Amino acid sequence: MSAPPTVELRDVSKRFGEGPLVLDGVNLVAASGEFISFIGPSGCGKSTLLRLIAGLTPASGGALAVDGRSPEAAAADLAFVFQEPTLLPWLTAAANVDLAQKVRGVPVADRAASTRRVLDLVRLGDRAAAFPRQLSGGQKMRVSIARALSLSPKILLLDEPFGALDELTREHLNEELLAIRDRQAWTAFFVTHSVAEAVFLSTRLLVMSANPGRIHVEIPIPLPWPRTAETRLSQPYYELVARVSRVLRSVDTAAA
Amino acid sequence: MPRKSLSIFLPALAGLLVIAAWYAIRFSLVADFKFLLPTPDEILRAFRANHAALIRAALNTSEGALLGFALAVVVSSTASLAMALSPAVRFSLYPYLMALQLTPLPVLAPICVLWVGAGLKSVSLLTFLIAFFPLAVNTTQGLVSTDRNLVELFRMWRASPMQELFLLRVPSALPYFFTGLRIAGTLAPIGAVVADMNAGSSFNDGGGLGFQATIYSAQAKFPALFATAATTCLLGFIFTGAVLTLSWFALHQWHDSYERADK
Numbered sequence: 001m002s003a004p005p006t007v008e009l010r011d012v013s014k015r016f017g018e019g020p021l022v023l024d025g026v027n028l029v030a031a032s033g034e035f036i037s038f039i040g041p042s043g044c045g046k047s048t049l050l051r052l053i054a055g056l057t058p059a060s061g062g063a064l065a066v067d068g069r070s071p072e073a074a075a076a077d078l079a080f081v082f083q084e085p086t087l088l089p090w091l092t093a094a095a096n097v098d099l100a101q102k103v104r105g106v107p108v109a110d111r112a113a114s115t116r117r118v119l120d121l122v123r124l125g126d127r128a129a130a131f132p133r134q135l136s137g138g139q140k141m142r143v144s145i146a147r148a149l150s151l152s153p154k155i156l157l158l159d160e161p162f163g164a165l166d167e168l169t170r171e172h173l174n175e176e177l178l179a180i181r182d183r184q185a186w187t188a189f190f191v192t193h194s195v196a197e198a199v200f201l202s203t204r205l206l207v208m209s210a211n212p213g214r215i216h217v218e219i220p221i222p223l224p225w226p227r228t229a230e231t232r233l234s235q236p237y238y239e240l241v242a243r244v245s246r247v248l249r250s251v252d253t254a255a256a
Numbered sequence: 257m258p259r260k261s262l263s264i265f266l267p268a269l270a271g272l273l274v275i276a277a278w279y280a281i282r283f284s285l286v287a288d289f290k291f292l293l294p295t296p297d298e299i300l301r302a303f304r305a306n307h308a309a310l311i312r313a314a315l316n317t318s319e320g321a322l323l324g325f326a327l328a329v330v331v332s333s334t335a336s337l338a339m340a341l342s343p344a345v346r347f348s349l350y351p352y353l354m355a356l357q358l359t360p361l362p363v364l365a366p367i368c369v370l371w372v373g374a375g376l377k378s379v380s381l382l383t384f385l386i387a388f389f390p391l392a393v394n395t396t397q398g399l400v401s402t403d404r405n406l407v408e409l410f411r412m413w414r415a416s417p418m419q420e421l422f423l424l425r426v427p428s429a430l431p432y433f434f435t436g437l438r439i440a441g442t443l444a445p446i447g448a449v450v451a452d453m454n455a456g457s458s459f460n461d462g463g464g465l466g467f468q469a470t471i472y473s474a475q476a477k478f479p480a481l482f483a484t485a486a487t488t489c490l491l492g493f494i495f496t497g498a499v500l501t502l503s504w505f506a507l508h509q510w511h512d513s514y515e516r517a518d519k
Contacts, residue, residue: 056412080412086405090427090510099423103413131510 006031007053007155007187012062013212014048021212022048026062028206028215035181035188037198037205039244041252045213046191047159053189054080054157066155076104079153083160085140087132093143094119094128100147118146121180138169145177149184156186163193171229174200178227195248199240200227207244209251216251219244294479299486302479309468310487317464318491320376321448324383325495328440331384332391333433339392340399340425357389361447365454375457379464382451387440391433398432399425431511434503441499445492465491 007030014023023045030036038046051057052064055071055078066074087096097115106114119125122142132140141161148156162170174197181188192198198205202221209216223236231237275296282293294302303310339346361382368378402425410420452466463471465488472481508514 054412056408075412075414078412080409082405082409084405086403086409088406088424088427089512090430100413103410103415103419103423133510133512133515 006067007189008063008065009053010063012052012059012064014045014052014057014060023052024212024214026213026215030187030189033185033187035190035201035203037190037192037202038208039192039195039198039205039248040208040213040216041210041248043213044208044210044251046208048213049208050080050157050159050189050191053155054078056080074155077154079148079151079156081144081148081156081158081161083163085132085137085144087140087143087147089132092129092131093124093135093146096132096143097147097150101150104151106151114150114152118150119143121149121183122146122176138165138173141165141173142176145173145180149180152184153186156188158188158190160191160193162197170194170197171232175227175229177201182226195241195244196232199223199237199244200231205244207247207251217247219247291476291478294482298479299482302477303483303486306480306483310465310483312461313463313465313468313484314487314491316376316462317379317445317448317452317466317488320379320452320464321383321444321491321495323376323380324385324448325387325440325444327380327384328387328391328444329437332388332395332436335392336395336399336429337421339396340429341421346396353389353392356385361386361450362454365451368451369455373457374455375459375462378455379448379451382455383444383447386447386451387444390439390443391436394432394436394439395429398429401432402428430506431513434499434507437499438496438503441495442492445488445495449488 007028009026009028012023012026013021015021026049028036038049040046048057052059053066053071055066055075064071067077071078087093088099091099094115097118098111101111101114102108116125116128119128122145124139124142124146127135127139130139132143135143145161162173165173178201188201190198190201199221200223205219205221207216207219208214219240221240223231223234223240278293279295282290282295285293335349339349364385365378365382368381372378372381406424406428407420410424415423448464449466449469452464453470454466456462456464456467458467458471465484469481469484469488472478472484504514
């Protein structure tokens with residue numbers, strides 16, 4: 001298996017139409033296997049940044065490369081998990097996972113096995129035949145993640161995937177996500193509002209400021225691996241959460 | 257009493273009260289005016305006496321309604337796809353669809369007769385015209401209101417336009433299509449009966465319920481006229497029931513409108 005590719009942004013800016021700059025002078029080099037979180041006040045362009053990397057919207061200035069190519073050319077290596085589960089309500093959990101692969105052109109013979117595998121990975125093997133409306137919010141999000149994983153991405157982009165879930169479910173899913181990451185090698189870009197979540201998951205955390213969106217400061221997260229529920233009780237974890245919270249507050253007040 | 261039994265008991269009770277009131281009004285009428293309101297038993301007897309004519313008329317009307325309805329489903333689906341894919345087509349066609357919908361059927365009827373002759377052809381054509389609008393409008397609406405997030409997801413997967421259309425837009429338009437189908441399904445038998453009154457023909461025993469009603473009315477056979485009305489109503493129930501059943505099969509597993517209390 002080849003190593004996950006890198007993502008490189010050089011002086012990237014973005015504006016919509018004639019509007020103000022949403023992102024300005026964003027520089028970022030992500031190495032293989034990193035888990036990078038973006039955190040910042042509303043309107044700091046963190047979701048836009050994710051969408052730029054995904055090739056969902058073009059950059060207005062600067063250079064952006066995914067594994068040395070344009071995001072469009074690298075589409076097959078990317079998978080995106082939206083804020084909402086975005087499942088097709090008329091398809092079962094398994095059929096939703098299958099559809100992504102079908103559209104992406106995965107041969108039919110390989111699909112059933114990988115669908116089963118990723119649903120087992122998110123511990124929903126026994127709910128494969130359920131329709132989305134029969135699943136809880138957390139379960140739907142897990143199907144959504146399974147669907148992204150079924151595409152064997154080298155880069156996983158997650159836009160506040162757990163924002164709508166309760167605290168406990170969110171913590172469980174954070175742990176699951178890291179457990180899955182141990183078994184599948186992908187580089188992750190993760191947008192969140194939750195400091196605790198960002199610290200728990202990331203190798204590196206980028207705090208952004210708004211108007212225009214810039215990377216304000218970069219905070220490495222040197223917590224030991226594997227990270228488990230125990231990690232959240234450790235002193236270094238607390239200190240990092242406190243530090244990030246302080247930085248975030250200073251960014252927010254500067255903006256206000 | 258539990259809700260379920262109430263929903264059976266209350267309408268039954270209301271029905272009994274209406275029948276009792278019916279007889280009461282009838283008995284209080286002066287003899288000269290009793291013909292205005294035949295009693296339910298008279299209507300039943302009229303049905304039995306005329307059942308051959310009524311059943312034949314009902315079958316003729318059903319044929320016209322079904323043909324027109326089926327044609328409306330096929331043509332409106334195609335038109336909706338065209339309108340959903342091309343705003344130009346949508347903007348060009350909409351005002352005329354509207355105009356067609358706003359023209360009363362009895363005015364269109366003689367025009368149809370002029371073009372295709374009286375009888376089944378005219379009845380199906382008029383039923384088609386009346387069923388077309390709700391189907392086309394709802395289906396088009398469904399095809400253009402696909403969840404934006406899902407569209408983005410398909411773009412993200414680099415889905416082809418055909419994949420986006422048939423794997424995403426068409427299935428997500430199904431609830432809208434069935435809303436249109438339910439409206440069209442109730443309109444089709446009514447439309448067929450009205451069309452039959454205005455463009456029907458008794459040639460070759462081809463007359464439908466509308467035609468039959470006109471005859472009984474002219475002959476002052478009022479119990480038979482009421483029996484015809486009841487048959488029309490029954491036909492409407494059958495049509496609506498069939499459409500609701502179809503809709504249930506297509507949607508009940510996944511659509512929120514069929515949300516069960518036991519979830």
